[in-house]
Amino acid sequence: MASPAPRTSAGRRSGRPVRRRRWTAVLGAFALVAATVALAAPATARTSAGDPVEFATRCVPPPISGVPPINGTTGARITVDTTTPKVGDRVTVGYEVTRAAAGNPVDLALPADIMTPTGKVTLGGAQSGAVAVTGPRKNPPVPGKGAFPPFSMTGSFTVTSPGTITLSPGDYNIHTSFVMELDTPCAVATPPAPVSVTLTATQGPGGGSRELGLSAASGKPGERVTVTGGGFTPLTDITVAGRAGAAETADRMTLSTDSEGAFTARLKVNDTATTGIVAYEGPAWTAEKGAGPVPYTVGDGGTPLPPGSQRITANVTTGTLSMTQAGDAVQLSTVDYGTGGSATGGLRTVTVKDYRGGPAGWSLTGKVTDFTGPGGATIGAGRLHWTPECATRPGSPSTCVAGSSGPVGTEGATLASTPNATTTGGEFTVDAGLSLRVPAFSAPGAYAGVLTLTLT
Incomplete structure (x- = not known):
């Protein structure tokens, strides 16, 4: 039998540090972490x-x-x-x-x-x-x-x-x-x-960033109102029109945006049924390329008031479509190396605020990259599944609809949405349960992927 290698005063055998043996001894205790x-x-x-x-x-x-x-x-x-x-x-x-x-x-x-x-x-x-x-x-x-x-x-x-x-x-x-x-x-x-x-x-243009403003909230029949817009496609034709509910009136005009995507129009409004004014690119109004309606009332606003009376008016301004999230990182649960299974967790809550005041709904979608782990090991993006949930703040004109449960993948899936309607808007909170389905005997270590959320 061969003699054991001599020990040194530093506690080493054959030149191997004791610390490395200590690391190796606990290596098998590590589980896969998503x-x-x-x-x-x-x-x-x-x-x-x-x-x-x-x-x-x-x-x-x-x-x-x-x-x-x-x-x-x-x-x-x-x-x-x-x-x-x-x-x-x-x-x-x-x-x-x-x-x-x-x-x-x-x-x-x-x-x-x-x-x-x-x-x-x-x-x-x-x-x-x-x-x-x-x-x-x-x-x-x-x-x-x-x-x-x-x-x-x-x-x-x-x-x-x-x-x-x-x-x-x-x-x-x-x-x-x-x-x-x-x-x-x-x-x-x-x-x-x-x-x-x-x-x-x-x-900039798109993504709910188009803006529309009026110089007045009301006027007599035949009066002109100054309409200003921004965030449209530069140097493109724009239609500015009156709206009566969901239908357009005959009050309309066309013009072009400037090099910054802005415009100023003087729209003559005759139809007393007009309740708002819109602007859009293309042959007809769409949520993707339009803005408004901004409320506008046609009436005899110049009629003299009787003695002792006061006319009181108020304007409601429109806002934007935006989202925020409660954090930017999700830690999923651990999965055993030998059996695999689902690493679970929850999406950081996303809050959507739709203050545009128009007829357009919105859609929140997500897509994910492959999960990269030690030594270049990967877990496919299609193995990340979610179960969306969506809540609507009381009093909101729109109602949030949660997307379907299933895989997210690189092509993406819908997390939540609201439909187009005559009047839309409100505040909404969006959540989702997450589950990364990890194959058995995946290489031990940390796996990371990037989930991209897009609001349109």
Whole structure:
């Protein structure tokens, strides 16, 4: 029988660190985790680099390392594919960590391509929230106790409000897949971190962004009312018309928008049945290419009042179609490696506000990417199923209808909607139960996919 390898004073046999044997011993205890599902959009090329910034960071090494939390400094910058988006545009965001606050917490060297970073970019100004970003599993070798190398992550978000939008680097996590699946989360010590890049968003056409306004809410028969519009397709023909309920009146005119998609019209209104005014592109009004109706009353508003009387009027202005969500990450339940099954959770609640005051309904749809896991393993997008739920705030003119239960997939499915009607609008909350159907013996580790929600 061969003699056992000699021990060294450092507690090693044949040059193998005791710590590595300790990691290997607990490897089999890890279950499959269906990881964050971020509400964001697909990535595209980045072109505009923000300013480099530094911020205090607190990183927590894996407990098994025995290393206490690290208080350090992170160097980073944010990049975007455009600094002048329009409302409804999707902006691709890059988060580049040029200097991580943490490093390899153990003496064991880490090989190449075992690090997968994830993080968040914080929005401020005209739009709040956070953008989930992820990076590829790629890195040079990291020596024992060495600093983590620079890395980049990407994600995207939809612009929902015009104005100045600031982007700052947020918390990030470094996941390593070597011997064990381990995480080193790093949080901004005093959020938010300094602003790296600023966007200037403007109102754009489509997606419920068309706007219509009137110079008066009423007038005598034959009087002209000034109609102003914005957010339409630039340099295209527009029809401005009176509406009597769901039907158009003979009061109408055509004109063209300017290079910014705006117009000003002087519409002569004769029909006393007119209850509102609309504007639209194309041969007939549609919810996709129209705006309004804005309420308008035709009457004898100039008749002298009897002594001691006062005429009282009030205007109701229209708003926009918008949505917000209660968070941007969903953690699904764990699934056993040997049996597989459903990793379950719930979609972050989405609130839809339809303040347009017109006849158009809305539709909220979603699509998801494949779920990427360790070593390039994937779980198909078609394995994510949802069970939508939708509630309507009392008093809302429209009633929300939940989409059908079933797979989401890369082609997408309807989460909720309201129908077109003579009068629509209201506030609605949308939820969904999520279930990722994981095959048995899927590679252990964290799997992440991106769910994109679109409101039209």
